[in-house]
Amino acid sequence: MSNLESALIQLQCELVAERNLVNPNGLSWLQYDILNLLRKRGSSSPTQLSEQLHIRPSKFSKTIKELKENCYITQSVSQQDGRGLMTTLSESGKDFLDSVDAGHTFLYETATEIFNPEEQQLFTQLANLLTHALEQERTSDQ
Template sequence: MSNLKSALIQLQCELVAERNLVNPNELSWLQYDILNLLRQKGPSSPSLLAEQLHIRPSKFSKAIKTLKEKGYVIQTVNQQDGRGLLTSLSSAGRTFLDSVDAGHTYLYETADAVLSTEEKTLFTQCANKLIRAFEEERMRKHVPNN
């Protein structure tokens, strides 16, 4: 196995472990991603959110049910068309994300402490380049998950 492949696998494992520490069995990754997307993009229709997450609407409906039960999201009638729903992040959802963000601060603090200024710049550039490549590949494939 190449050093790059090994490093990427190990980094992914470490990031998953960190994510599990700040969100211990609270929500699924998909549910967290829905909340984070709502925080970034603002209120949106369920179909558009499902499309942005590359999942089927039925999978989105199942994921959103728990978020509504926990009070993390609110769904209201879309005032523009009067028919569809508009999904929004609630104040409880924002509070939950803020608590998760506090846990993520550890990742930043660790990177900040162990990387030189030049390494931080290079890591940021490389990470952003990989993120764009992964996003573009997903968009190119546009294969909904089951």
């Protein structure tokens, strides 16, 4: 195993551990990802969300139902076609993400303590480059 591969695996493990620490409500990763995606998009149809996250419609439907029952999202009839649903982040969903964001502050503070300004800039550029490549790979499969 290369040093790069080992470092990426270790980073992923640490980020998973951090994610588990800042999730006080015990939402699943899929639920968190849906909420976070809705925060970025504003609103979206369930089909668009499931396609972007590469989730089977049956599993996605159950997850959306749970988020709606727990008041993290709202759904309304689409203004565009009148048949489909549009899913939006509720105030409770926004509050949850805000609390998770507060927990993520620890990651930022740690990075600013261990990286000098030049390293922070380099890390940011490299992380964004890798993130973009991973997103492109996922979306090109659609």
